[in-house]
Amino acid sequence: MEFERDLIAVLLVVESVNDKNKLLYKYEEIRTYKRIQEPVTFYTPYSIVIAKDFDPPSVKDDDASRRTFLNFDETTLSILTSPYSYGNHVEAQVDDVIFVGHTLGLENNKNLKSFAIFFALRAIAKASVILSYQEMSKRIGTAIRCEEQRASYLNQEYAKLISVIQQHDIEANDRLVNRIPNEDNEKEREEKDQTKQKIYSTMVEQSVLAATLKQIYIDLQVSGEINITINNWLNVSCCLPHRSVPINCPLDTDQVFHVLTNAEQYLKPYYGLLLVIDPSALLASLPTDSSSTLNTLVRHLRSSYSLSRLSIETSIPLSQIYRLTAHLVYWGRAKIIYPIHDDNIYIISPDADISKQGSLSRLYKETFQNTSNYPTLQEALAEYSDAITFYDHISRNDNETDLRERLQCVEWLLRHRLLIQVHYYYYLLLPNDDRSDFKDEYKQTRLPRSRAPLVRILSEITPLRE
Incomplete structure (x- = not known):
């Protein structure tokens, strides 16, 4: 299974009425990196300092962007x-990390002015991949804003997350008072990282929105698709179309x-049209309010049917x-x-x-x-070594x-x-056609161009003087 390599983290940022923009929650894959010790060098007036803050994005090292983040x-x-x-797409790049999202404003709200779901990606991500994440951020944010207008969903989750942050700030101040002076900086940095991870873990336990954002990150990493329900009311389904593209x-x-x-x-x-998953599994994965026409198409689908015959068999225009077929292809179904x-x-x-130990063989x-x-x-593929008809x-x-x-084997x-x-x-091709216009067209498009003669005319050759 291939995981999504471009995605680094998912973030929730809010702008309150009395405060500036604030990072409220983030979720990233927890990895441990060993800190590389810098070699000890001696300073001289002739030494050149290389600015490491402006290193170009690394293509080979997949973890370079994560370490930067x-x-x-x-x-x-x-x-x-x-x-x-x-109401616009936001895109900001620092070194080999790019932040993409869609900021949405909140009107007539007492506590919040705006919010956004951001995705931290590798800077070498394709333009189409960045656009897919921006559209996904817009759709998720729109659903959250609708629930905020209907049931004050975002304000309730905002209060839960702020209370978790305040509680951990109080505990951190108590530890700061009792801290031993001249403590190791490396150890202090590790304690801060552990404290942040503890805060975010507590947020997931107490906030439904934080748990939803965590599930979004996991689903995008595993399958490149999300199918979530905001506040048990609005369903949001999105996918990354480049994940459905074959490797070859x-x-x-x-x-x-x-x-x-x-x-x-x-x-x-x-x-x-050929389904790449089982039809019963596809029908089971459809939401309850899905189109009945799509259900009819899936039930009548045969690998020997053309789209025009499907239209006749199902009485669908x-x-x-075409629209349903494009939808299934877009989602990789x-x-x-x-x-x-x-x-x-x-x-x-x-x-x-065709290896015997490969995953396809199993x-x-x-x-x-x-x-x-x-x-x-291997025996099934050996049948198609020669270019003969299926009959x-x-x-x-x-x-x-x-x-x-x-037939099932060929479909598989x-x-x-x-x-x-x-x-x-x-x-x-009709080279002997009497029509002159066809002859001219045939000569221009089909016949090879005449080559220049290798020997010049005798009159063009300058005689040699004795």
């Missing part, structure tokens, strides 16, 4: 996330994001079929294929993982443990059960991108 205290984070205006995709992340967000305009009636027919030709993908055994035709993944793979002795297993291999389809393209 640990050096930011709460005051610095509050300044970096201060809103310049309300030749396109750049930004290009794939553009295709996924505009997938509806790329669809054709002769395309097919083709334009709506389905992929676009050509409908499976007898004339299709499938071969092994050049990027296929998953194949679990999925097809009761089949007798192809007990292992030629079918034996005359195959019954309906064998045909169904063979296509779903995990182990097979690719071979296409033949035929071009009709």
